[in-house]
Amino acid sequence: MSLRQALKEAKYILAANDIRDAALESELLLRHLLGISRVQLYLDLDDPLVREQGEAYRRLIERRTAGQPSAYITGRREFYGLEFTVDSRVLIPRPESELLVEEAIRLAGGLDAAPIIADIGTGSGAIAICLAIKLPQAIIYASDISAAALEVAAANCRRHRVAGRIRLLSGDLLTPLPQPVDIIVANLPYVGRAEAAANGFEPSLALDGGPGGTDEIERLCHQAAGKLRPGSVLLLEIGQGQDEDITSLVRGLLPGSVVAVTPDLAGIPRVVSAVLPAVHTTPCG
Ligand SMILES: C[S@@+](CC[C@H](N)C(=O)[O-])C[C@H]1O[C@@H](n2cnc3c(N)ncnc32)[C@H](O)[C@@H]1O
Numbered sequence: 001m002s003l004r005q006a007l008k009e010a011k012y013i014l015a016a017n018d019i020r021d022a023a024l025e026s027e028l029l030l031r032h033l034l035g036i037s038r039v040q041l042y043l044d045l046d047d048p049l050v051r052e053q054g055e056a057y058r059r060l061i062e063r064r065t066a067g068q069p070s071a072y073i074t075g076r077r078e079f080y081g082l083e084f085t086v087d088s089r090v091l092i093p094r095p096e097s098e099l100l101v102e103e104a105i106r107l108a109g110g111l112d113a114a115p116i117i118a119d120i121g122t123g124s125g126a127i128a129i130c131l132a133i134k135l136p137q138a139i140i141y142a143s144d145i146s147a148a149a150l151e152v153a154a155a156n157c158r159r160h161r162v163a164g165r166i167r168l169l170s171g172d173l174l175t176p177l178p179q180p181v182d183i184i185v186a187n188l189p190y191v192g193r194a195e196a197a198a199n200g201f202e203p204s205l206a207l208d209g210g211p212g213g214t215d216e217i218e219r220l221c222h223q224a225a226g227k228l229r230p231g232s233v234l235l236l237e238i239g240q241g242q243d244e245d246i247t248s249l250v251r252g253l254l255p256g257s258v259v260a261v262t263p264d265l266a267g268i269p270r271v272v273s274a275v276l277p278a279v280h281t282t283p284c285g
Helices: 003-016 022-034 038-043 051-065 070-074 095-108 126-134 147-159 193-199 215-227 243-253
Strands: 076-079 082-085 116-120 139-144 166-170 181-186 228-237 258-263 269-275
Touching: 003 022, 003 051, 022 038, 022 051, 022 070, 051 070, 070 076, 076 095, 082 126, 082 147, 095 126, 095 181, 095 228, 095 269, 116 126, 126 139, 126 147, 126 166, 139 147, 147 166, 181 215, 215 228, 215 243, 228 243, 243 258, 243 269
Parallel strands: 116 139, 116 181, 139 166, 181 228
Antiparallel strands: 076 082, 228 269, 258 269
16 A cells, blocks of 8 residues: 555544544644655655555554544643653643733843743643744743643653753642742633543643633632733733633733733633832732
8 A cells, every 4th residue: 555545544534433634633643653744645655655654554543533632642842842752641732822822922021131920831842942943032931830741841841942941840829939920921721620621631630610611710810920920921822702801800810910912813811910109019908
């Protein structure tokens, strides 16, 4: 069987099992198996797939039709133009979280030359690592409550040669931070418990935000004032429909801050930002 025939068969099986982007996924898994680039795959389309390779490819397709995400099968995922190692210990970084990185970089422009940044719930480390690369002067903390996730983050820090730039911290939300910071960026779990339980592959710790989805984000908001310097920035990724509750909570807890919501490419309100006044004010009453 040629590579072309194997791809056609795999695409048919994936589509019949309701896997979206069946053509792209069949290519991705074949390239992973053969260790070749997309260009090379197209050049080799009429080459034969030897029997062992054909069987291995079939097994990969079976894992995919069983629902395993392709990023866990290949062990990698691209985020903000960089490739990250991922496995079942961490959430697979989502394209919409690139907005958090963009906002952090934009808002860092108005701060000190060497801002102190904390990425809370770092998972694979993708957000912290992108910020370390794009903001070479920044001092960066990256924390997670999952020791297993921090192992993956550490591997990605080494892979991108920023291990010396990012201090990994273990613990609940902002409690492990040794000092107040200039930017807190957090993509915490924000999926409702029932929906998180239905995922089945990614860690529930990364998805489950309590019955309504916002428990962890709300807890972080309550801790934030104690860990933010005057003039600093809080950036929170949120789920669909959570913007009104979270913005009003942030306004109440961080008085005088300028609160905004930025939509993602699909137009869904995705990032809540709060820029604190340069001097802290205290709530009245
Ligand atoms: C939605 S994932 C985001 C991972 C990564 N930042 C990303 O964007 O791909 C949420 C992460 O928060 C971590 N987490 C959940 N509850 C936490 C808590 N109370 N304190 C610190 N981290 C927490 C999870 O272990 C998980 O790695």
